Amino acid sequence: MRAASQHLRSGDALLVGRDNARDIAAAVHVVYDDDSDLLVAYINALGAAMSHRTQGGATADEALRIVQQTAAEEAKNRRCSTLLLTGKIHRHNLASQYACLRAGLEPMGLPSGDYQAWVLHAALGAVHLSVKSALVRAIGGSTADEGHRPVRAGSTR
Numbered sequence: 001m002r003a004a005s006q007h008l009r010s011g012d013a014l015l016v017g018r019d020n021a022r023d024i025a026a027a028v029h030v031v032y033d034d035d036s037d038l039l040v041a042y043i044n045a046l047g048a049a050m051s052h053r054t055q056g057g058a059t060a061d062e063a064l065r066i067v068q069q070t071a072a073e074e075a076k077n078r079r080c081s082t083l084l085l086t087g088k089i090h091r092h093n094l095a096s097q098y099a100c101l102r103a104g105l106e107p108m109g110l111p112s113g114d115y116q117a118w119v120l121h122a123a124l125g126a127v128h129l130s131v132k133s134a135l136v137r138a139i140g141g142s143t144a145d146e147g148h149r150p151v152r153a154g155s156t157r
Helices: 058-077 094-102 132-140
Strands: 013-018 024-035 040-050 082-091 107-113 115-123
Touching: 013 058, 024 058, 024 082, 040 058, 058 094, 082 094, 094 107, 094 132
Parallel strands: 040 082
Antiparallel strands: 013 024, 024 040, 082 115, 107 115
16 A cells, blocks of 8 residues: 555545544545446555554445445446456465455455455446445445355465
């Protein structure tokens, strides 16, 4: 995240969350790409400050909730009816995998090298968006498919 300014392009979003002391708690770099009716929101990087880690994922959960909300608003602004929220997670980063599961994202396909693609597909309604169910799952702590569990390579479930 320290080098985010070197990677930002026109149309990207850099979301910064602050804590009660006004210190940076988390930051997320999102790259948008629209293709007529579909908006792809790629989470290029998500970082939580060291002082906000080891809190059960609360900071990451809130950051992902805000990314979903912001991407859905961006899709509406671009008149897209579908949102695809995506990102890649290192296969050994179990904390990030669990955070994505809580937010409603699911692993997609086979890992490419050390990274696994994760996605959330949401159809947007005329006024409200169906990503609301993903937000409800994130708040409630359950996911669409409880059978998905992050697993390190070489381990068993």
